Amino acid sequence: MNIAVFFGGRSCEHDISIITGVQVLNALGDGYRVLPVYMKDGGFYTSDLMPDVGFFENPNLKKATRIWLIDGSFYTRKGMLLLKKETPDVALICCHGGEGENGVLQGFLEYNGVPYTSAGLIASSVCMDKSIAKQLLDGLMLNTMPSITVSRSDFEKNTNDVIRHVSTFLEYPLIVKPSGLGSSIGIKKARTEDELKAAIEVAAKFDEKIIVENALENFKELNCAAYSDGRNVYVSEVESPVSWHDFLSFDDKYSGVKNGGGKREIPANIPSEIRDNVKGITKRIYEDLDMSGVVRVDFLLSDDKKLFVNEVNTVPGSMAFYLFEPVGISFRTMLDGIIAAAIIRKKEARKSRLYFDSDVIRNFMRGKSPKHLQK
Numbered sequence: 213m214n215i216a217v218f219f220g221g222r223s224c225e226h227d228i229s230i231i232t233g234v235q236v237l238n239a240l241g242d243g244y245r246v247l248p249v250y251m252k253d254g255g256f257y258t259s260d261l262m263p264d265v266g267f268f269e270n271p272n273l274k275k276a277t278r279i280w281l282i283d284g285s286f287y288t289r290k291g292m293l294l295l296k297k298e299t300p301d302v303a304l305i306c307c308h309g310g311e312g313e314n315g316v317l318q319g320f321l322e323y324n325g326v327p328y329t330s331a332g333l334i335a336s337s338v339c340m341d342k343s344i345a346k347q348l349l350d351g352l353m354l355n356t357m358p359s360i361t362v363s364r365s366d367f368e369k370n371t372n373d374v375i376r377h378v379s380t381f382l383e384y385p386l387i388v389k390p391s392g393l394g395s396s397i398g399i400k401k402a403r404t405e406d407e408l409k410a411a412i413e414v415a416a417k418f419d420e421k422i423i424v425e426n427a428l429e430n431f432k433e434l435n436c437a438a439y440s441d442g443r444n445v446y447v448s449e450v451e452s453p454v455s456w457h458d459f460l461s462f463d464d465k466y467s468g469v470k471n472g473g474g475k476r477e478i479p480a481n482i483p484s485e486i487r488d489n490v491k492g493i494t495k496r497i498y499e500d501l502d503m504s505g506v507v508r509v510d511f512l513l514s515d516d517k518k519l520f521v522n523e524v525n526t527v528p529g530s531m532a533f534y535l536f537e538p539v540g541i542s543f544r545t546m547l548d549g550i551i552a553a554a555i556i557r558k559k560e561a562r563k564s565r566l567y568f569d570s571d572v573i574r575n576f577m578r579g580k581s582p583k584h585l586q587k
Contacts (some may be wrong), residue, residue, distance in 0.1 A: 215244045215302035216286070216326075218317065221251040223310025224397045224418060226398040230268045233306040237263040237451055239533070239543045240304075247286070247298050249279070251312065256281065262422055265363065271288045275307055302554045303328040305505070309393055313527045314340040327558035329550040330505040339501070339524045342423050352500060354493065357512070358382060359425035361391065364416040374412070376404050378424050385415070385427040389420035399425055430515040433522075434480055436494040437508040437532035442556035445498055447491045448535035452480035453546045474495045478538055482513065489519060497524060504557060505550050508532045549573030 218474075220226055220232025233248070240246050252273065259276035266337035267275075279286045280295060289296040303326050307313050311329045313330070315337035321378035339345050343361040350356060360378050368375045378386070380502060388411035389399040398418040400411035408424070415422040441584040452476040480487065494509045501524070504519045512520040533543040 213244055213551075214247065214298055214301045215240060216247045216249050216298070216303045217305040217306060218249045218251060218303055218312065221307045221310050221312040221317070222254070223308060225308035225310070227268075229306055229308045229312065229494045230527055231265060232308065232527075234263060234268075235543075236304060236306050239547060239585055241544065245298075247300065249286075249303075250276065251307065251317075256286075258286075259539075262359065277507075281324055281326075282486045285286040286509065290325075300326055302326070302551050304551065306531070308527055308529065309340075309389065313537055314392065319368045327553050327554040328505075330541075331501075331503045333505060335501050335503055336526050338391055339526050341421070342389070343421055343538055346423075348495075348501070349521050349524075352497070352518055354497075357387075357522070362412060362422045362424055364420045364422065367416060367422070371409065371579055375409055378408060379405055382424060382426055384408075385429065386411075386424055387427040388415050388422060388424050390415045391421035393421050400564040410484055423482075426514055428514050428520075432480070432482070434482070434490055434511040434513055434557065435508055435532075435535065436490050436511070436571045437506060437528060438494050438551055439536075439546055440498070440504060440505040440553050442553035445495055445497050445547070446536070446539075446541060446546075448532065448541075449478055449538040450480045450482065450487050450490050451481070451535055452477040460470070460529040474536070478535070486513065486519065488515065493519075493521065495522070504553055506531050506546065508535070 215238050217233055221229060223229065229434040237246060237248055238577040248258050252288060256279045257273055257276040259267070260280055261275060277288055279288055280294070282294070282523045285299040286297045287298050289295070299501045303321050305312060305317060305328055307317060311317055313336060316337050317331045318328060318330060322333060331339065338348060346356050346359060360376055360382060362378065376567055385403045386403055386408060387399065387401055390397070390410065398415045400414050402411045412422055412424070432452050434450055434452055436450045438445055440446070443448045454477055492513055497509055503526070505526065506528060510522040510525065512522050514520070531546070533546060536546050537543070
């Protein structure tokens with residue numbers, strides 16, 4: 213079976229995606245013909261050197277081959293000729309943020325008829341936008357932190373009014389973050405109006421939409437993941453990342469990334485009923501949002517034991533493999549499962565009719581079309 217592993221892309225999380233991609237390339241091993249697909253500057257590149265992360269320390273794309281995906285197959289170019297190189301059976305998406313996680317790559321693969329392992333186009337785009345995702349989670353009657361969405365253009369034009377509005381409806385301290393980024397990039401905590409202004413200015417460098425939400429002072433962050441093999445949904449162990457900061461920084465999340473990230477408490481030291489609740493909500497979100505691939509749900513647990521859904525990550529770092537190992541599911545088993553699920557979804561999609569035969573064109577040519585179609 214041919215597996216194309218996509219990673220990189222135009223995103224602030226580009227480097228983390230490389231690490232995830234390399235981890236997956238090395239975990240697939242026997243049984244698959246694996247094609248690395250590195251996304252860089254709007255193009256696709258491949259090389260036998262890419263399973264070694266050292267290649268990307270100072271990448272020389274002259275040592276790689278530029279490839280194009282056309283009608284479901286990859287091609288190389290020789291002069292004016294396009295030569296078929298590979299036809300992938302499944303695309304395994306390891307992109308974090310940007311076009312690789314927000315639905316753009318998913319839509320491109322669907323257009324090319326290539327099954328893929330991540331959440332679908334709609335779920336990917338919705339979950340990538342934290343402001344929209346919050347509304348969806350609220351609609352599922354799940355607890356989220358009170359928040360306000362600020363637009364960069366509105367903030368630039370009416371700075372004082374925006375600060376006043378946020379300060380009126382939310383209580384300090386506040387967390388400020390770009391709506392469409394992950395990995396804690398651009399996130400700041402604000403305890404005063406001056407700090408709020410500075411925090412929004414930082415977040416606005418990364419996104420047009422900025423989320424401002426109430427911050428918990430004493431809390432525990434909890435993470436739980438789920439995936440489907442096309443038949444069953446499997447839920448991971450619950451972890452609690454360990455940090456001394458008000459929130460997990462980029463370095464907290466990705467120091468020691470070979471083992472899935474920074475310091476972690478797995479399983480999380482929480483009461484069994486809270487663990488069961490976290491697992492139950494994770495599975496419910498996965499099923500209700502019609503997810504596929506591996507999805508990690510991040511929670512906040514207040515000191516009075518109230519649980520909040522913080523974010524839904526449709527392509528989690530390291531594919532969250534380290535969360536499944538404690539429940540007896542290996543990295544390879546999980547990858548086998550999401551590949552199988554992608555193939556099943558593709559077969560199911562083929563059952564739906566994409567075209568509908570009608571007499572609209574014939575009637576239009578004969579002047580029998582509805583008046584609103586006639587000039």
